[in-house]
Amino acid sequence: MKHLAVLAALLAPVAAFANPDPADWDAVTAEAAGQTVYWNAWGGSTTTNDFIAWVGERVAEDYGVILEHVKLTDTADAVTRVLSEKQAGENDDGAIDMIWINGANFAAMKDADLLFGPYAEQLPNWAIVDVDGKTLQTDFTVPTEGFESPWAMAQVVFIHDTEDLDEALPDMNAILSWAQASPGRFTYPQPPDFLGTTFLKQALVDLLDDPTVLAKPATDKNYDNVTAPLWAFLDELTPVLWREGRAYPATGPAQLQLIADGEIDLAISFSPGEATAAIANNQLPPTARTFVLEKGTIGNASFVAIPYNSGSKAAAMVVANFLMSPEAQARAQDPDVLGYGTVLDVDALSAEDRALFDALELGVATLSPAELGTVQAEPHPSWMTRIADDWIERYGVAQ
Secondary structure, three states, X not given: OHHHHHHHHHHHHHHHOXXXXXXXXXXXXXXXXXXXXXXXXXXXXXXXXXHHHHHHHXXXXXXXXXXXXXXXXXXXXXXXXXXXXXXXXXXXXXXXXXXXXXXXXXXXXXXXXXXXXXXXXXXXXXXXXXXXXXXXXXXXXXXOOOOOEEEEEEEOEEEEEOOOOOOOOOXXXXXXXXXXXXXXOEOOOOOOOHHHHHHHHHHHHHHOOOHHHHHOOXXXXXXXXXXXXXXXXXXXXXXXXXXXXXXXXXXXXXXXXHHHOOOOOEEEEOOOOXXXXXXXXXXXXXXXXXXXXXXXXXXXXXXXXXXXXXXOHHHHHHHHHHHOOHHHHHHHHOOOOOOOEOOEOHHHOOHXXXXXXXXXXXXXXXXXXXXXXXXXXXXXXXXXXXXXXXHHHHHOOOO
């Protein structure tokens, strides 16, 4: 018996760090009360920061969870932090409890066993997620397998000031022709900013006759041939960009400010409702509108993931589940807040929850789901990693 008591004492600290079971939601919420979640998320947008602050208020009210927004400029910084902690043997209570993540960063963390899970498909609100109508179980072609949960839908749109550019441009070649006729009136955020790399991906997808080649990993054998149309396009476009391509806005909001200041007429966005939200917030002129390309534009979901060594996994799951709630999803879709698309199957909601979405006014600059047209798939993350590095070598400028 004495030996058993000693053994029990040795095992007690291990139990304290046992992973919570998302299938036992009552136990998860009980454990979450009083925990602090350090959510590492992009901090470059006032509207996004305000939404995250609101999420913090709500999870504090309902669950006693404290949410701290750790503002990032590059999600890769969070990935590096978790990897460094693993290498240092800091496996129990890391500095990061949740990450807003996509694409190559998710693939890197998943491959390196840096994620807690699977958890996402056992969260209560997963039952109302639109897994049939939206791409929510793969991330840039990489299966999520429950290691991240979705919270917003995005699709590329182009925002234009109709005072100076009154018609939609149907494809990338038309954008190039317009830019050549209107030098200095277009730019995009400087890669590796995610919106800047999104412009590069969108250009390549539109320029290729068959973009399905991008669904598989890039190889030394196919990379140069597949990306050749992109570099030819950029070689012509760069000299006619804002400031002749010798400077770029650092972020998406900085790009929109250039429209507001009358310096450019066209910008890329990954939020169909961003222009309406920016008009409402007096960040864009009321003449701003959006369009998509005729072949369609890239769409994806935004996800959150929980590092393997978070000390607040229960509270992180509470936040992830709340982000998928009808209340949070309707607020995120409100163009006066964020203007993101919802991950939910709205038709499957209760009448009360569906009314939250029915009451939304999408706004004058927001395209309807039908107007958004075809959603093009995200390329495999390996393409963007190489393309971003090559862009920096070919066209990069000091910030």
